Amino acid sequence: MKQSILDKPHSGRGQNSVFDREFCVDGIEFELPGLREDPLGLPDLTEVEVVRHFTELTRESYGVDNGSYPLGSCTMKYNPKRNDKLAALPGFQRVHPGQPAETMRGIWRVMYELQLMLNEILGMDAFSLQPAAGANGELAGLFIKKYFDVKKEKDRKVILVADSAHGTNPASATMAGFDCRIISTNESGTMDLEDLRSNLRPDVAALMLTNPSTLGLFETNITEIAGLIHANGSLLYYDGANLNALMGIVRPGDMGFDVVHINTHKTLSTPHSGGGPGAGPVGVKKFLQAYLPGPVADYDGEDYFPSVDKEFSIGRMKSGFGHFDVLVKAYCYILTNGPDGLKECSENAVLNANYLQAGLRDIIPPVFDRLCMHECLLNGDLLRISAYSFAKRLIDYKVHPPTLVGAGCVYFSDDLGSAILIEPTETETKADLDRIVSVFKMVWDEVLHDAEFVNNAPYSREISKVPMASKEVI
Amino acid sequence: MAGSYNTHSEQTRSEMLGEIGVESIDHLFDDVPGEVRLDRTLDLPQAISEWELESILKSHSRCNQNVDDFSCLIGGGKYNHQVPAVVDAIVSRGEFLTSYTPYQPEMSQGILQALFEYQQLMSKVTGLPVVNSSSYDGATALVDAAWMACSIQGRKRILVSSAIWDEHREVLDTYLEPRGVKISMVGICNRTGGVDRNELEERLGKEEFAGFLFQSPNSLGIVEDVEKINRIIQKSDCLSVLSFTPLLSGLLKTPGEMGVDIVVGEGQPLGIHLNAGGSSLGILSTKDCYRRFVPGRIVGKVTDIKGNLAYSLVFEDREQQVARDKATSNICSNQAMNAIRACIFLGCYGEAGFAGLARLNYAKAHYLRDRLGTLKGLSFPFSGPFFNEFVVGLPKSAGDVLAYLTQQSIFGGLDCSQKFGLDHAILISVTENLSKSELDHFVTQLGEAIR
């Protein structure tokens, strides 16, 4: 643990580094209620001390720029530097959202074109770029409950979610004022249709589905599922966190989804930034367009401008228009790749995951013995030590641990307690993948020789292993 | 090979397919039913090179005016404060920028420490011990606080000052109506522009609310008397929820010291670019006793197997990945890098600089207010104290005045006509970024505009 910024010795300058020679602030009477007399307790450092402190901290961090990051469900692909550069153009970064509309047409143009491109990639009719992240997109999608209110179907109070669903799905359902019912997974890893049928009652507003699922498998029964949901008068919601498997191959809209969100910080390469900001555009079919959170970008053949359906829109999801600085990077990504490039991204994402699944199967066989999509779910039962401990040793070889129970962003039910979800992404070369496989094998060998040694890894970082579910020290 | 980021040659792809034991790429997708597969190429523009991309984006960006070329007197929750170069330099480092949420503490001590220090420094600014490591923005943080109040009090009814940003009010409606929370409003005192404290006292005496939500400076720029308002709130069984501009703590006692239970705010002024409105930062801070109601990530200290202290995400049983439908919120990805921006910002300015910044904003805004007082035809409808933003009444349509100013390369403020009984009026904000000559020029041009 490095010295805290608050424990650094005061530089002793204690000086106000802020001045304007034309404004003397000494002697001003501040006519405000509750003036402060005591110090706040902020640091007192020179600029170079601040720079060195944070530079030190970056050295104890690890990103895609540092090496392989096969964290399942997180799509840690390369984040193109050119996109960062272009998002920082003064005509984007230095624009105030309250400026007159005619002074920000370029903003609305980028947003409008991105909306259209997302429509095409996902097979939807309209998008709002407003949501701040995937979970916020889910919430926006579920607020479309207003659609049922308008139809006078207020009794639709339930959202169905798969037992393997990401935690945000049931949490979003609650936050939108619904109750949840859980649908189980069958032994081949897809949704149990019998269970779905028995839970599909008149009180169901929507089924939330991730496809490919968080188990890395395509829902082979998707058309049947869509038919059942629609016959019940319910909506089908697409959690687009795993879209990276499908671009240019199959579109959620064509599979029968009515509402979708995507995570630009997964599929569309915008940086994860240590947890965010990302962006979670929400898209719908025509009959739900008026309900989108607004304002959205519009175009009348001449000008680009913000618009909102005053009567039906569910309202605003946040202040401003969306995470424009993030969205512009997604826009750049789509333009750079073009239609064939995007399809090749998805093909290679799936190719890479299957290549790893095949390469690792001797030591960590797949949970479901079939081809996977963009990520593979492997069974760590044969590892002789816990998957958690095994993964920690990977760190010493500069491979970020994959997603595991208690360490990652997906949810595994009890019977998948030792499952390992690996998502290499398409930007890893074959050499990178071969290295990942050899690292896993090396650790496997190490376990055979000295399990205790591996159990206490990692050894190359500033701190030692942190046990699962460690108690906070107050 | 299409696109720029694909790594395999056709040759490599065949080798890999051979290892997998599949004949073609197409067979990898055998699970996708034929009838839904896309049988054409996506209808998108063809791939382009880096220089073509740059030329397109530059051309789009030039369709916008920006605050480097204009004098910006627009505020309304987002402000043209200086973003120190140090902030941009640090957050663009790939070790931070391209990392995921720090689920693996052994690999992420640096980013965890930066987030922990954000919590610590922000806690100094709010005056309350608990800070989450971010909500999406000032508006959603206010929703989070309202929901916390409802959960803490077991009561789905909140009272809200009518002088909060319109956008924040809209966002409250979007989120809280579907959850069955009833929102009631308290008006302002027409003389001062602050919360009508008599009405507040009356409402709190009659009905039970989970919390009273108010904003300072409020949407008319008035700095509320937080202590007096809290004394009224404390007479009832209702929580005090303040949405504030963090820069205020450069001058004033912290909200915590003044008795607020939950403090939220828009963190954009702290080293985050305007970005046409996003991304920004939601600040949320509260007392220890309410910690289990807090949404989102919290970084804390744990011990590694050698007994040494280490940073880690903690108290995750509140969060969606553990509690699922019982979670305090559905938030997952957040605004971590913008929180780190705020942390570096506070580190750069430090104790004296932060106070100096607040003083300079106050001084410049009051200078402008005094200069405008010499122009005939303007009025100043509210007598309450202000920080760096205030309302000016105009003798003619605000739309016309602002349009004239735009032609003079000035973003002259936000139109607030027809609100709170105002006729023609604008809300003007001043930051350290406006020089004396720009302020003087503004006075001249506004004089021209109302002639």
Ligand SMILES: Cc1ncc(COP(=O)(O)O)c(C=O)c1O
């Ligand atoms: C399947 C799935 N759904 C939803 C989310 C939530 O997205 P976000 O983190 O952008 O809110 C994630 C990401 O963690 C995910 O993997």
